Amino acid sequence: MTAARVFAADTKDGVALMDLRTTHGKWRFLDPVGAGLWRKVVSGTLREQAVEEMVAYWAQRGTDPDRVRADMKALADQLDSECLFTAASHPPTSKVAEVRYVDAVARPRPGVRAAGHVGLGTALVLLRCLPVRLVVRAARLAGRLPGRPASPEEADAVCAAVRRAVGWWPGRAACLEESLAAYLAAALTGRRVAWVLGARFVPQGAHAWIATADAVHGQEPADRVWPYRAALTVESSN
Known part of the structure; x- marks a missing residue:
C-alpha cells in the first residue's frame, strides 16, 4: 500500500490540504464552496457529476449556473492536475483540547534540558536536509522508542527545554522546528507525545504543535487564536 502523501484539515470554514510530495510541504486552502466540491469527489462522486451537483445547488440559490460551472470546472481541473483529490482519513474531532502555554522562566531538569538541545539540533538538521515526507517518516x-505517555507537566517541561535551547540558536526556529524538537526530546526522555501538523481558517494559517491525550502544549502566550484542526498526527507506534 502506498503511504498517504496528502492530508486534510476539514472544518466548517473550508478544507486545508497539506501535500507532502513537495520538498518542504505545501498547503492549499479551499473556501467552503471549493471544499464542497472536494468532499464530493473524495467521497466517490465522479468529478463531472460533482461539478453538476454544485451547479444545481447554487442555481437554486440564485447564482448564475454558467458562472458556477466555469468556476467549478476550473477548480476541479486545478485540483486534479495537482493530484489533490485524495486525503488520508482523519475523523472529525468535537472535543476541545486544553491549550497550555509555554512557561518562559521554567527550569526543567538537567536531563530534560539536554534532551531539548539534542531534539532541537536533530529537528533542524532533518528539516533542512530532508524532504518533509522523510522528516515525517x-x-x-522515533515514535518506536520505548516509553510511556507523557503527563501534561512532562510535556510542558520538554517544551520549556526546547524553548531554552532555541534561545542559544542564532537562526530562526518556527513552530515546525520547535514542535518536532519537543516531540524528539520527549522520545529521548522516554515520554510519548503526538506531533501534529494542522491549519485554521480564521485567520487563515498553518501550524505545528505537540499534544498529549487532553491538551495542546508549548503555545505562545500571545497566540490565543484556537482551534487549529489537525491534518497529520504522528504518534508512538508502541
Whole structure:
C-alpha cells in the first residue's frame, strides 16, 4: 500500500490540504464552496457529476449556473492536475483540547534540558536536509522508542527545554522546528507525545504543535487564536 502523501484539515470554514510530495510541504486552502466540491469527489462522486451537483445547488440559490460551472470546472481541473483529490482519513474531532502555554522562566531538569538541545539540533538538521515526507517518516521511527505517555507537566517541561535551547540558536526556529524538537526530546526522555501538523481558517494559517491525550502544549502566550484542526498526527507506534 502506498503511504498517504496528502492530508486534510476539514472544518466548517473550508478544507486545508497539506501535500507532502513537495520538498518542504505545501498547503492549499479551499473556501467552503471549493471544499464542497472536494468532499464530493473524495467521497466517490465522479468529478463531472460533482461539478453538476454544485451547479444545481447554487442555481437554486440564485447564482448564475454558467458562472458556477466555469468556476467549478476550473477548480476541479486545478485540483486534479495537482493530484489533490485524495486525503488520508482523519475523523472529525468535537472535543476541545486544553491549550497550555509555554512557561518562559521554567527550569526543567538537567536531563530534560539536554534532551531539548539534542531534539532541537536533530529537528533542524532533518528539516533542512530532508524532504518533509522523510522528516515525517523519521518522526514515526522515533515514535518506536520505548516509553510511556507523557503527563501534561512532562510535556510542558520538554517544551520549556526546547524553548531554552532555541534561545542559544542564532537562526530562526518556527513552530515546525520547535514542535518536532519537543516531540524528539520527549522520545529521548522516554515520554510519548503526538506531533501534529494542522491549519485554521480564521485567520487563515498553518501550524505545528505537540499534544498529549487532553491538551495542546508549548503555545505562545500571545497566540490565543484556537482551534487549529489537525491534518497529520504522528504518534508512538508502541
